[in-house]
Amino acid sequence: MRLKTTLAVAAMFLATTGLARAEGELNIFNWGNYTSPELIKKFEDTYKVKVTITDYDSNDTALAKVRQGGHGFDIAMPSQNYLPIWIEEGLVLETNPGQMENAKNMLPEWADPEFDPGRKYSVPWALGTVGVVVNTDVYKGPIDTWAVVFDPPAELQGKINIVPEMNDVIHAAIKFHGGEMCSADKTLLKQVRDTLVAAKPLWVAMEYSTIEKMVGGDFAATTDWNGSALRQRLQNPKIQFALPKEGFQLWSDNAVVLKDAKNVENAKLFLNFIMDPENAAMISAFSRYANGIKGSEAFMPEDMKTAPEVMVPADLLATADYSKTCPPEAQELYTRIWTELQK
Amino acid sequence: MIRPDGALEAARRRDVRARWLLSAPALLILAFAAIGPLLVVVLYSFLTPGPYGDVIWSFSTDAWVGVFLERDIFDDTLSLADAHMSIFVRSLTLATATTVLALLIGFPTAYFIATRPERTRELWLFLITIPFWTNILIRTFGMLEIIRNEGLINTSLRTLGLIDRPIQMLFTDGAVMAGMLYVYLPLMVLPLYASLEKLDFRLVEAGYDLYATPFRVLTRIVLPLVKPGMIAGSILVFIPALGAYVTPRVLGGGKTMMLGTLIELQFGQGRNWPLGAALSITLMAMVMVALLVYVRYAGREVRHG
CATH class of the missing domain: 3.40.190.10 (Periplasmic binding protein-like II)
Incomplete structure (x- = not known):
C-alpha cells in the first residue's frame, strides 16, 4: 500500500517536473491488488522500461479521473460494461491490438467481443x-x-x-x-x-x-x-x-491505451506482451482470475488448474x-x- | 518638528498599500483555491447530469429539487426525500453526539492539564498532540484492529472467558462515533486548555471563601470564563464530524451513509454530479447555520456576563 502510494507520488512528481523521458516509461492505471509484480518486473527487464502503477477501486472512479485529463496514465483496465463508454467518449486510442503479433493467442470467444468488435482498442487482462x-x-x-x-x-x-x-x-x-x-x-x-x-x-x-x-x-x-x-x-x-x-x-477487465498517453509505443508493447500465454499466466497467478489467453493454463500454478472458482461448468x-x-x-x-x- | 499633513497622508497611504501587497498572496490563494472552486460547485448544481457522470451544459433545478423532494421510483408521486433526510439526521446526530462526548471527556482532561505545575504541563500537552503524528486513515485502521471480531478487545474478552462469541462492534453507528471521538478529541482539548490556562484561579478561591458549593463554582465561575474555549472546541469538532468521510467509510462498513459518503456516491456510481454539488452546498449551509447559532449564543452569553 505504502509502496504504491510512494510510486504514485513519484509518478506525479516526474510527470509535473518534466524529468520523465518519453521512451523508457510506462504508467499503468489499474484496480488495486490486481497487478502481478513478476509480470511488471519481466516487462521492465525485457524492454528496459520503467513501469509505474497507480490504483483505483471502481470503474466510476477510473472513468472520472481519466475523463478530467492531465492524469499522465498510458494504460487503464476498464471492465467490459464500461469499455463502450470509454470508446464512445473518445478516451481510448485505436491501437488495433487484434492485429498484433500475439493476438492469435486470444481464445476465440474473447477475440471478437460485443463490447469491442474486432478488438480495435482492448486486450483481455482478466475475466471472471x-x-x-x-x-x-x-x-x-x-x-x-x-x-x-x-x-x-x-x-x-x-x-x-x-x-x-x-x-x-x-x-x-x-x-x-x-x-x-x-x-x-x-x-x-x-x-x-x-x-x-x-x-x-x-x-x-x-x-x-x-x-x-x-x-x-x-x-x-x-x-x-x-x-x-x-x-x-x-x-x-x-x-x-x-x-x-x-x-x-461473466465479466472481463481489458487493457486499453489512453488517447492522451505519452508513451504510446511502450503501451502497445505492453498490450502485445500480456497476450503471451506465459505472461498472461503471471497475471492469473497473482490475481487468481482466468485471462482469455489460449495455452496460459500450462504456465499457471497447480492450485489454479483444478480450482472450482476458476472453471465455470x-x-x-x-x-x-x-x-x-x-x-x-x-x-x-x-x-x-x-x-x-x-x- | 511637526510634519506637514501631506506627508502624513502619503505615509498612511503607503502603509495601506503595503498591507494590501502583503496580503495579496493569501487573497489570491483564497480566490483561486476556495472561492473559484465553490463557484464551480454552485454552477454544476444548476446543470443536467450526463448519462455516465459529468454534466451537460443545460440549466436545470432538478438537483436542488432532488435534495429535498423525491419522485417515487414506481408511481411518480412527489414526497419528501426521506432517504436524504434520514442521512442528514444521522450525520447531525452523530456529529452532535461526538461533540458532546468530546466536551464531556475533553473538559476534565484540559482542566487536569491546566492545574498541573507549570513544568509538567508541557509534557501533558505534548502527549495530547502525539496522535497528530500519524495520518487519520492509519489511526482509523488502528481503531478497526482493536474493535473487529478477532481484534484486541474481543480476543482479550474471550481469553478471559467473559464472552463465548465476539461482540459485534465494528460496522455500527457506535463504532463510527467512537472513531470520530478518538480522532477529533485533541481538537477539543487544545482550545479548552488555552481558555483554562488563562483562568484566574483566585476567582475560584474567592467563590469558595463565599461558601459556594463546588457545583456552583463550576457553573457560575469556571464555565462562563472558559465558554470561548468550549465554543471554539465544539466548532472544531462538530464541523469535520458533520462532513466526515474516512471514519464512516472504514468503521461504518459503508452500510449506513453519512453526508460525506452520500456526496461521494453522486460523483461515483450515482452518476449525478449536479445532485452531488447541490448536496455539498447543503452541507456547507448546515455548517454555516450551526456556526451562526454558536456565534449568536456565544455573543448573548458574553453580554449577560
Whole structure:
C-alpha cells in the first residue's frame, strides 16, 4: 500500500517536473491488488522500461479521473460494461491490438467481443464471475443461490457483506427474481427494491475489502468475484464459492491505451506482451482470475488448474449473462434504488 | 518638528498599500483555491447530469429539487426525500453526539492539564498532540484492529472467558462515533486548555471563601470564563464530524451513509454530479447555520456576563 502510494507520488512528481523521458516509461492505471509484480518486473527487464502503477477501486472512479485529463496514465483496465463508454467518449486510442503479433493467442470467444468488435482498442487482462462466498464453518446448507444474501438463513444473518458495486448487486437481485439483465421493468424492479431493502438489516457491511475480512472472521458470507474467492479459500479451506443457480454475470477487465498517453509505443508493447500465454499466466497467478489467453493454463500454478472458482461448468455457462452497459433509463432506476437502499 | 499633513497622508497611504501587497498572496490563494472552486460547485448544481457522470451544459433545478423532494421510483408521486433526510439526521446526530462526548471527556482532561505545575504541563500537552503524528486513515485502521471480531478487545474478552462469541462492534453507528471521538478529541482539548490556562484561579478561591458549593463554582465561575474555549472546541469538532468521510467509510462498513459518503456516491456510481454539488452546498449551509447559532449564543452569553 505504502509502496504504491510512494510510486504514485513519484509518478506525479516526474510527470509535473518534466524529468520523465518519453521512451523508457510506462504508467499503468489499474484496480488495486490486481497487478502481478513478476509480470511488471519481466516487462521492465525485457524492454528496459520503467513501469509505474497507480490504483483505483471502481470503474466510476477510473472513468472520472481519466475523463478530467492531465492524469499522465498510458494504460487503464476498464471492465467490459464500461469499455463502450470509454470508446464512445473518445478516451481510448485505436491501437488495433487484434492485429498484433500475439493476438492469435486470444481464445476465440474473447477475440471478437460485443463490447469491442474486432478488438480495435482492448486486450483481455482478466475475466471472471460474480457469485457468493460462504464460510461453511458457519453455515452448512446449500450456497448456490442468491438467497444466501437476499433471504439469508439464520446462521448467516448479521454476518453478510455485499460488495457495493451497484450494477452487480442490482443484477444479482434481478436474477433472484427471475428477470433479465438491464431490465427496466418497473414491476420487477419494485420487487428488487423491496428485496434489497428487506435484506439490508441482515447485512453487516457493504465493503470492497472482502479477502482480509472473510479470512479474519468479520464476515461469514459475501457477494464476490471468483478470483477473490479463490484467494480466500487458499487461506481458509472452509471458505467456499458458488455460482447462484438463478443466474450470474461473466465479466472481463481489458487493457486499453489512453488517447492522451505519452508513451504510446511502450503501451502497445505492453498490450502485445500480456497476450503471451506465459505472461498472461503471471497475471492469473497473482490475481487468481482466468485471462482469455489460449495455452496460459500450462504456465499457471497447480492450485489454479483444478480450482472450482476458476472453471465455470458448461451447463452453468449457459445461464450466465455477459456483463454489459445498461441503457441510461435502466441505469437511472438502478441509481435511485441504490440511493434508497443506502438510507 | 511637526510634519506637514501631506506627508502624513502619503505615509498612511503607503502603509495601506503595503498591507494590501502583503496580503495579496493569501487573497489570491483564497480566490483561486476556495472561492473559484465553490463557484464551480454552485454552477454544476444548476446543470443536467450526463448519462455516465459529468454534466451537460443545460440549466436545470432538478438537483436542488432532488435534495429535498423525491419522485417515487414506481408511481411518480412527489414526497419528501426521506432517504436524504434520514442521512442528514444521522450525520447531525452523530456529529452532535461526538461533540458532546468530546466536551464531556475533553473538559476534565484540559482542566487536569491546566492545574498541573507549570513544568509538567508541557509534557501533558505534548502527549495530547502525539496522535497528530500519524495520518487519520492509519489511526482509523488502528481503531478497526482493536474493535473487529478477532481484534484486541474481543480476543482479550474471550481469553478471559467473559464472552463465548465476539461482540459485534465494528460496522455500527457506535463504532463510527467512537472513531470520530478518538480522532477529533485533541481538537477539543487544545482550545479548552488555552481558555483554562488563562483562568484566574483566585476567582475560584474567592467563590469558595463565599461558601459556594463546588457545583456552583463550576457553573457560575469556571464555565462562563472558559465558554470561548468550549465554543471554539465544539466548532472544531462538530464541523469535520458533520462532513466526515474516512471514519464512516472504514468503521461504518459503508452500510449506513453519512453526508460525506452520500456526496461521494453522486460523483461515483450515482452518476449525478449536479445532485452531488447541490448536496455539498447543503452541507456547507448546515455548517454555516450551526456556526451562526454558536456565534449568536456565544455573543448573548458574553453580554449577560
